[in-house]
Amino acid sequence: QxxxxxxxxxxxxxxxxxxxxxxTYSNSAFQYFMWYRQxxxxxPELLMYTYSSGNKEDGRFTAQVDKSSKYISLFIRDSQxxxxxxxxxxxxxxxxxxxxxxxxxxxxxxxxP
Amino acid sequence: DAGVTQSPTHLIKTxxxxxxxxxxxKSGHDTVSWYQQALGQxxxxxFQYYEExxxxxxxxxxxxxxxxxxxxxxxxxxxxxxxxxxxxxxxASSLRGEQYFGPGTRLTVT
Numbered sequence: 001q002x003x004x005x006x007x008x009x010x011x012x013x014x015x016x017x018x019x020x021x022x023x024t025y026s027n028s029a030f031q032y033f034m035w036y037r038q039x040x041x042x043x044p045e046l047l048m049y050t051y052s053s054g055n056k057e058d059g060r061f062t063a064q065v066d067k068s069s070k071y072i073s074l075f076i077r078d079s080q081x082x083x084x085x086x087x088x089x090x091x092x093x094x095x096x097x098x099x100x101x102x103x104x105x106x107x108x109x110x111x112x113p
Numbered sequence: 114d115a116g117v118t119q120s121p122t123h124l125i126k127t128x129x130x131x132x133x134x135x136x137x138x139k140s141g142h143d144t145v146s147w148y149q150q151a152l153g154q155x156x157x158x159x160f161q162y163y164e165e166x167x168x169x170x171x172x173x174x175x176x177x178x179x180x181x182x183x184x185x186x187x188x189x190x191x192x193x194x195x196x197x198x199x200x201x202x203x204x205a206s207s208l209r210g211e212q213y214f215g216p217g218t219r220l221t222v223t
Binding site: 004006008032034036041042043044045046049051088090092094097098099100101102103104105106 | 146148154212213
């Protein structure tokens with residue numbers, strides 16, 4: 001079993017819909033949680049960065065972390081065709097030894113006009 | 114302010130050859146991490162450099178080695194290339210927590 005699980009999709013939604021993307025994880029040492037957006041053949045772009053449990057909002061994006069359930073979510077409001085990409089969740093335990101990121105496999109999102 | 118840059122963009126190598134990939138971190142960042150991303154998968158951590166030392170290493174063989182220079186730029190070296198080394202190699206830089214990625218180098222091994 002992978003440390004971080006993510007539904008690969010593809011997830012297809014109409015423009016304007018609310019999108020919910022999720023990841024589950026098994027390592028209780030993870031404290032830092034990130035969401036990246038990756039367009040085809042490009043490097044990942046950091047969207048959200050959160051510490052421990054709780055919610056964080058940035059424009060149309062909301063990240064939620066539930067450490068008790070080992071479950072994180074990214075919500076996208078008023079989705080646009082330009083949001084079509086692969087969304088990667090990533091997590092880190094961050095110790096004095098370093099802060100390597102452990103990624104999920106990514107969810108491919110398609111927003112149709 | 115330039116972000117993370119990587120070179121080359123794309124290269125093709127033959128099995129058994131050696132390759133060197135380069136990364137310049139975002140201005141002000143002192144930590145560089147390298148990841149390998151196979152097609153259709155999430156990135157896998159190779160190693161992280163801080164103060165010119167390898168600070169953390171993922172589950173990759175010794176064929177993968179690296180270096181960080183005094184200006185914080187970094188190189189990834191892969192020896193004795195295998196077909197399975199074909200992937201997108203990503204460099205990420207950070208100062209504290211948030212890691213910012215470059216565009217990647219796409220390596221094809223034939």
